[in-house]
Amino acid sequence: MIQTMQQISTIAEMxxxxxxxxxLGKTIGIVPTMGFLHQGHLSxxxxxxxxxxxxxxxxxxxxLQFGPNEDFERYPRDIEHDRQMAQSAGVxxxxxxxxxxxYPKPILTNISVSNVTEQLCxxxxxxxxxxxxxxxxxxxxxxQPDYAFFGQKDAQQVAVVTQMTYDLSMPxxxxxxxxxxxxxGLAMSSRNVYLTxxxxxxxxxxxxxxxxxxxxxxEGVALSEIRGRIIDMIAAMPLASIDYVELLRYPDxxxxxxxxxxxxxxxxxxxxxGHTRLIDNLITNI
Amino acid sequence: MIQTMQQISTIAEMxxxxxxxxxLGKTIGIVPTMGFLHQGHLSxxxxxxxxxxxxxxxxxxxxLQFGPNEDFERYPRDIEHDRQMAQSAGVxxxxxxxxxxxYPKPILTNISVSNVTEQLCxxxxxxxxxxxxxxxxxxxxxxQPDYAFFGQKDAQQVAVVTQMTYDLSMPxxxxxxxxxxxxxGLAMSSRNVYLTxxxxxxxxxxxxxxxxxxxxxxEGVALSEIRGRIIDMIAAMPLASIDYVELLRYPDxxxxxxxxxxxxxxxxxxxxxGHTRLIDNLITNI
Numbered sequence: 189m190i191q192t193m194q195q196i197s198t199i200a201e202m203x204x205x206x207x208x209x210x211x212l213g214k215t216i217g218i219v220p221t222m223g224f225l226h227q228g229h230l231s232x233x234x235x236x237x238x239x240x241x242x243x244x245x246x247x248x249x250x251x252l253q254f255g256p257n258e259d260f261e262r263y264p265r266d267i268e269h270d271r272q273m274a275q276s277a278g279v280x281x282x283x284x285x286x287x288x289x290x291y292p293k294p295i296l297t298n299i300s301v302s303n304v305t306e307q308l309c310x311x312x313x314x315x316x317x318x319x320x321x322x323x324x325x326x327x328x329x330x331x332q333p334d335y336a337f338f339g340q341k342d343a344q345q346v347a348v349v350t351q352m353t354y355d356l357s358m359p360x361x362x363x364x365x366x367x368x369x370x371x372x373g374l375a376m377s378s379r380n381v382y383l384t385x386x387x388x389x390x391x392x393x394x395x396x397x398x399x400x401x402x403x404x405x406x407e408g409v410a411l412s413e414i415r416g417r418i419i420d421m422i423a424a425m426p427l428a429s430i431d432y433v434e435l436l437r438y439p440d441x442x443x444x445x446x447x448x449x450x451x452x453x454x455x456x457x458x459x460x461x462g463h464t465r466l467i468d469n470l471i472t473n474i
Numbered sequence: 475m476i477q478t479m480q481q482i483s484t485i486a487e488m489x490x491x492x493x494x495x496x497x498l499g500k501t502i503g504i505v506p507t508m509g510f511l512h513q514g515h516l517s518x519x520x521x522x523x524x525x526x527x528x529x530x531x532x533x534x535x536x537x538l539q540f541g542p543n544e545d546f547e548r549y550p551r552d553i554e555h556d557r558q559m560a561q562s563a564g565v566x567x568x569x570x571x572x573x574x575x576x577y578p579k580p581i582l583t584n585i586s587v588s589n590v591t592e593q594l595c596x597x598x599x600x601x602x603x604x605x606x607x608x609x610x611x612x613x614x615x616x617x618q619p620d621y622a623f624f625g626q627k628d629a630q631q632v633a634v635v636t637q638m639t640y641d642l643s644m645p646x647x648x649x650x651x652x653x654x655x656x657x658x659g660l661a662m663s664s665r666n667v668y669l670t671x672x673x674x675x676x677x678x679x680x681x682x683x684x685x686x687x688x689x690x691x692x693e694g695v696a697l698s699e700i701r702g703r704i705i706d707m708i709a710a711m712p713l714a715s716i717d718y719v720e721l722l723r724y725p726d727x728x729x730x731x732x733x734x735x736x737x738x739x740x741x742x743x744x745x746x747x748g749h750t751r752l753i754d755n756l757i758t759n760i
Binding site: 199203210211213295296297298299300301302303304321322325326329330332351352355356357358359 | 485489496497499581582583584585586587588589590607608611612615616618637638641642643644645
């Protein structure tokens with residue numbers, strides 16, 4: 189199959205393509221990303237390719253979702269490499285707007301989602317999910333997708349976007365896709381590139397502690413005890429600094445005290461190695 | 475021309491109609507209302523009829539945009555009469571969802587627009603424009619209109635919705651339509667029905683003071699002096715209680731101190747008669 193991917197940098201040009209696709213009755217899928225693509229992103233494209241006639245990937249490092257002391261400026265970028273990967277994976281339209289195209293004037297409209305943003309990254313990154321909800325809505329208005337594909341690594345992001353599309357009756361189905369891991373278990377992330385070799389080695393504690401937690405759940409260990417053991421495992425790493433370790437009801441992300449058979453829970457971690465903040469999670473039944 | 479209007483009360487059924495209209499390449503217009511229709515609403519339908527193949531009117535008294543001490547419960551409703559008026563005016567689809575259809579669970583998503591909401595009704599009705607922005611977005615997601623028609627009587631609402639669609643790149647054009655007045659000058663409003671005969675008579679001071687203000691502007695009277703004179707005119711009415719009288723730059727609704735030739739201004743009034751709050755405005759060049 190010969191594919192020619194088109195790169196588009198303006199909203200106006202994207203609208204022309206979308207209008208034509210709509211006229212032809214094509215189903216449209218979007219894979220929203222911040223670029224510096226890895227196999228996790230490509231698994232989203234694969235899922236989109238299977239479900240949709242037209243696959244749009246956006247690459248946009250969205251300033252709204254970064255806090256003042258976060259890594260917006262130094263977030264890794266490599267558009268040449270991204271373009272090759274997107275093309276190989278089967279993206280039809282690669283949307284790469286500049287910040288000045290997305291926000292030509294300071295944006296005055298803000299979208300916020302309550303409840304599901306109270307814990308986890310919503311707590312430790314104030315304003316982050318407002319920025320996510322706002323840019324995702326804007327991308328949805330531009331691309332008008334039938335399906336949108338998000339990685340479960342950002343489980344809270346999936347919860348926020350799902351809640352928002354439900355509340356606002358957006359004509360799009362959110363498709364969460366499984367976490368993709370390196371061979372040794374580290375969850376794939378564009379931010380992994382920041383890690384020194386020593387940090388990279390210690391960072392394995394995230395996926396390893398989640399794996400252990402799954403066993404402990406099977407053995408009937410209490411939730412609070414599991415949380416304590418994960419904290420101990422991570423704290424044993426000299427370069428690691430815990431942001432949070434939480435066990436919450438899933439998908440509503442509310443605190444869970446007691447084990448109730450059949451309920452879904454998420455074990456979610458955020459850990460800093462130097463300036464680099466990594467997240468990982470496990471969703472399972474108890 | 476024989477028209478058969480269809481009344482639709484569920485989002486799912488509306489989607490079926492919209493999908494079909496889209497398939498046929500029809501342009502879609504929406505006239506969002508809270509019902510209890512008058513000639514002002516019908517002028518919006520007329521504008522929509524001229525521009526669009528499919529005209530959707532929504533009738534939904536949106537609880538989100540009412541404050542705790544406002545008139546949500548007693549807001550006037552007469553769906554039978556509305557249906558006849560909408561049909562005669564040429565509405566194709568009349569969308570009349572219950573609150574339980576629009577908000578089956580408490581809505582967790584909120585949309586707010588800053589700056590343009592700081593003055594006027596945004597100041598005196600906290601949360602009002604969040605409710606407007608949120609429900610309008612939801613209606614836009616359901617109806618997917620190319621054009622949306624709003625009355626200029628709610629000039630700040632027009633400003634909020636215009637700003638929001640711009641910020642979020644919504645694929646819809648906002649069409650503001652002129653204020654429609656009773657023969658004696660009172661701006662048409664569903665809330666006029668609340669007025670006692672005495673209040674109704676005094677309420678003419680709103681349109682009359684705006685008319686006077688236009689003359690004063692022509693005569694070169696200073697803006698602050700004009701504001702004072704309007705306040706004096708309204709204060710002379712025993713049953714009237716002023717909520718605000720403001721002269722602002724238009725459409726950004728920022729304070730204006732000096733007259734600058736060529737600038738647009740809005741003179742906006744909100745006045746209470748008993749429990750009834752009326753608004754009116756004049757937009758003009760200075």
